[in-house]
Amino acid sequence: MKALVLNQYKQLDFQEMPVPKPGPGEVLIRVQAVGICGSDVHGMDGSSGRRIPPIIMGHEASGIIAELGPDVNEWAVGDRVTFDSTVYKLDDWYSRRGMYNLSDDREVVGVSTPNFRRHGAFAEFVTVPQHIMYRIPDNVTFTQAAMVEPVAVALHALSLTPLQLNDSAVVVGAGMIGLFVIQALKLAGAAPIIAIDLDDDRLALALKLGATHTFNARTEPELAARVKQLTHGRGADVAFEVVGANATINTAIACVRKGATITLVGNLTPTVEIPMQKIVTEQLRLQGSCAINGEYEASLALISSGKIDVGAILSAEVPLSEGAAWFDRLYSHEKGLMKVVLKP
DSSP states (O other): OEEEEEEETTEEEEEEOOOOOOOTTEEEEEEEEEEOOHHHHHHHTTSSSOBOSSBOOOOEEEEEEEEEOTTOOSOOTTOEEEEOSEEOOTTSHHHHTTOGGGOTTOEETTEEOSSOEEOOSSBSEEEEEGGGEEEOOTTSOHHHHTTHHHHHHHHHHHHTSOOOTTOOEEEEOOSHHHHHHHHHHHHHTOSSEEEEESOHHHHHHHHHHTOSEEEETTTOSOHHHHHHHHTTTTOEEEEEEOSOSHHHHHHHHHTEEEEEEEEEOOOSSSOOOOOHHHHHHTTOEEEEOOSOSSOHHHHHHHHHHTSSOSGGGEEEEEEGGGHHHHHHHHHTTOTTOOEEEEEO
16 A cells, blocks of 8 residues: 655655554554644654654544454444544543543554554555544545544543633634634633634634634733733633643633633643742643543534534645645645645
């Protein structure tokens, strides 16, 4: 099969690879669409430490079942499917308690670390366990289904956050997942929804998708004061940080009221500095949101019904053979480029 392989950091080659064989409880999927995730772009240069070459990356994908491994039931060759990015054991302590995203020895499709290597979907075929797969609704395209994973990441972040109707919300980072968080907040009845970013084009898209107000952090020096003006002088009830950097996390903390919850979704840098005294004296709650924990069905239903618009963030659909060039364009932060979906 043809695959896009990270053979060395910053070196992606379109080459022949063996077709994987599904093991017990696994299926072989003929990939129809696979999205380039920001974590793949960061992994390409080695900065994340989670894409150790050689590895076939890619975890946001959809396709058609091509072959069933032993002991597979309730699935058939020809089924249209997508799948979670987390590979977990069903009998794990955390999985049994409904927290499979935190399971011990979990693996991630298209990721390699010192502890595991699991080839992903930047290829014509990929194998996954049957218990992480989901059927694609008839009216959802393969391209749309390849964007379910980031929608589910956004929904998981909301599921962890105490949110009531008409609560005010700040979203720091209007990239792909931030825009899905904004759409989910609108569905949940949050108001106002305030988006903060450095890119005016992304902020304009945030307004289109549900934000009520936007601020460019580069040109607005008094972000916290502006947010307070919109929230009865208190600050936002909740904040979502969807970048994972020192400045953006501190912006989220500065923009909330006392007793608020800040949900950290971004994971760009390993360590940050935070204002401990403010957090303690204002009784702020900082929490992480890791991956997905059962939000796939809801994500597919919201896309199928049109309540979540994934097409708004789609920049290009291109052949897998051109993937290396599009990685370079994403890596160089080409203006206006957000989600690229590859077609094997």
